[in-house]
Amino acid sequence: xxxxxxxxxxxxxxxxxxxxxxxxxxxxxxxxxxxxxxxxxxxxxxxxxxxxxxxxxxxxxxxxxxxxxxxxxxxxxxxxxxxxxxxxxxxxxxxxxxxxxxxxxxxxxxxxxxxxxxxxxxxxxxxxxxxxxxxxxxxxxxxxxxxxxxxxxxxxxxxxxxxxxxxxxxxxxxxxxxxxxxxxxxxxxxxxxxxxxxxxxxxxxxxxxxxxxxxxxxxxxxxxxxxxxxxxxxxxxxxxxxxxxxxxxxxxxxxxxxxxxxxxxxxxxxxxxxxxxxxxxxxxxxxxxxxxxxxxxxxxxxxxxxxxxxxxxxxxxxxxxxxxxxxxxxxxxxxxxx
Ligand code: TXA
Ligand code: MG
Numbered sequence: 001x002x003x004x005x006x007x008x009x010x011x012x013x014x015x016x017x018x019x020x021x022x023x024x025x026x027x028x029x030x031x032x033x034x035x036x037x038x039x040x041x042x043x044x045x046x047x048x049x050x051x052x053x054x055x056x057x058x059x060x061x062x063x064x065x066x067x068x069x070x071x072x073x074x075x076x077x078x079x080x081x082x083x084x085x086x087x088x089x090x091x092x093x094x095x096x097x098x099x100x101x102x103x104x105x106x107x108x109x110x111x112x113x114x115x116x117x118x119x120x121x122x123x124x125x126x127x128x129x130x131x132x133x134x135x136x137x138x139x140x141x142x143x144x145x146x147x148x149x150x151x152x153x154x155x156x157x158x159x160x161x162x163x164x165x166x167x168x169x170x171x172x173x174x175x176x177x178x179x180x181x182x183x184x185x186x187x188x189x190x191x192x193x194x195x196x197x198x199x200x201x202x203x204x205x206x207x208x209x210x211x212x213x214x215x216x217x218x219x220x221x222x223x224x225x226x227x228x229x230x231x232x233x234x235x236x237x238x239x240x241x242x243x244x245x246x247x248x249x250x251x252x253x254x255x256x257x258x259x260x261x262x263x264x265x266x267x268x269x270x271x272x273x274x275x276x277x278x279x280x281x282x283x284x285x286x287x288x289x290x291x292x293x294x295x296x297x298x299x300x301x302x303x304x305x306x307x308x309x310x311x312x313x314x315x316x317x318x319x320x321x322x323x324x325x326x327x328x329x330x331x332x333x334x335x336x337x338x
Contacts, residue, residue, distance in 0.1 A: 016130035028167025034136030042104030092193035173290035243336030263309035
């Protein structure tokens with residue numbers, strides 16, 4: 001087991017030296033914490049997979065500090081990519097393009113494309129400038145909810161990586177939106193803080209990939225390999241409930257058994273007769289995204305066996321919340337009207 005350093009955001013020289021030497025550093029971004037390695041060093045990138053227990057066929061996102069860095073990483077830089085970068089970078093959007101020759105196989109997992117993102121977090125961008133473009137998946141053990149604080153990272157990764165930079169709580173709380181421009185029309189592979197509606201305003205037609213809302217059918221190829229794995233799962237069993245507010249309250253209030261809790265909206269709180277974790281107001285999707293993963297982790301810390309939650313709306317950032325929760329629930333929704 002190695003010793004994992006806990007660094008502050010004014011200790012980036014130490015972090016950059018670790019990265020230049022082929023080590024692993026967890027860094028804050030505006031979405032979730034990322035587990036970074038030098039993206040151009042295949043051996044360093046391979047360590048990410050070992051530390052997370054991540055399947056080798058799941059490619060990584062390369063993080064850049066400014067748009068000019070993208071030129072060396074991709075084979076083509078179409079007009080549509082320039083438009084997206086202008087509208088949403090730095091920010092929670094990942095763009096997939098045909099990969100350049102310098103991208104190691106460990107990053108692209110054998111695909112001929114590469115995912116690129118310019119994060120809107122000052123610490124992340126300063127670290128990239130001090131080191132190099134950084135390959136970074138979410139800094140959790142594979143399968144568990146993504147970390148939104150340095151403590152979450154330590155809970156999963158202490159002893160497995162060289163350092164964690166504490167940059168406080170992540171603003172967005174769910175991972176970036178992933179869109180591929182390697183297909184025509186462009187395709188949304190993972191919803192996040194940049195919405196499908198926003199992408200369509202810039203690009204016109206954008207297709208919503210099947211895997212965003214539904215489980216893959218047997219034999220179906222995943223456009224985004226990450227979508228085929230069980231994801232975002234706390235230890236607790238997550239059950240999504242669909243129906244009226246009245247039906248929801250009646251159902252959960254009949255389950256005050258000492259091991260169950262509710263992932264609720266602010267409006268539910270006065271009516272609940274069992275423990276709860278509020279993710280924000282019913283229509284405040286940004287706050288729900290911000291609190292989702294930390295609430296799932298907290299439910300585990302408190303030892304609940306079952307967590308009931310509203311089946312989220314799928315508009316705006318709600319689509320990202322739905323996409324994560326439906327996976328945490330193994331794609332099962334209980335219809336309370338039936
Ligand atoms: O917000 C985020 O995106 C965070 C922070 C750290 O930037 N990173 C993150 O990385 O969520 P990760 O590895 O947990 O998720 C990356 C997703 C996976 O579902 C992966 O399969 C997909 O992006 N992906 C990466 N490269 C791809 C490619 N070339 N083609 C298709 N999907 C790709
Ligand atoms: Mg992840």
